[in-house]
Amino acid sequence: xxxxxxxxxxxxxxxxxxxxxxxxxxxxxxxxxxxxxxxxxxxxxxxxxxxxxxxxxxxxxxxxxxxxxxxxxxxxxxxxxxxxxxxxxxxxxxxxxxxxxxxxxxxxxxxxxxxxxxxxxxxxxxxxxxxxxxxxxxxx
Ligand SMILES: O=C(CO)COP(=O)(O)O
Numbered sequence: 001x002x003x004x005x006x007x008x009x010x011x012x013x014x015x016x017x018x019x020x021x022x023x024x025x026x027x028x029x030x031x032x033x034x035x036x037x038x039x040x041x042x043x044x045x046x047x048x049x050x051x052x053x054x055x056x057x058x059x060x061x062x063x064x065x066x067x068x069x070x071x072x073x074x075x076x077x078x079x080x081x082x083x084x085x086x087x088x089x090x091x092x093x094x095x096x097x098x099x100x101x102x103x104x105x106x107x108x109x110x111x112x113x114x115x116x117x118x119x120x121x122x123x124x125x126x127x128x129x130x131x132x133x134x135x136x137x138x139x140x
Contacts, residue, residue: 001119001127004063004075005033005041006055008085011078012037014109016044018078023047025120032072034059060090067097070134073127074119075105076112103127 003026007015019026019041031049033041038051052062066072075098085091098105104124106112118124 001029001073003029003031004072007037007078008080010080012040015078016040018109019045022116025116056087060094064094064097067101067103070101070130074115077107079107
């Protein structure tokens with residue numbers, strides 16, 4: 001499973017604690033993150049994370065590009081709804097693309113816990129079929 005991890009500044013500590021708690025599941029998947037979030041996760045857990053640019057510099061858009069190609073299977077995005085973000089349009093675009101492509105997206109830790117447990121149970125295995133179809137389409 002290709003999993004994107006993103007957290008706004010006031011939610012980064014929560015994301016770090018989340019990734020420590022679910023490290024035993026996350027370690028079996030391909031992890032991606034925006035720049036600062038990814039660094040904090042790697043420092044705290046030792047997990048291998050592919051880091052994109054920092055969110056305000058275009059990291060959300062880079063993850064959005066993978067979503068648009070159906071190369072991302074779920075997004076765990078701990079948003080801060082109480083602080084305005086300079087790159088709000090990028091954030092909205094990311095969430096829109098998740099809806100366009102039916103990619104599960106959690107925007108808070110409670111939803112992220114549901115998604116991570118369902119990944120463990122294999123409930124998102126249907127995403128592998130989506131990926132397979134995409135790869136077949138690329139070959140033809
Ligand atoms: O701003 C973000 C998401 O919108 C997160 O970016 P950073 O992980 O680089 O702080």
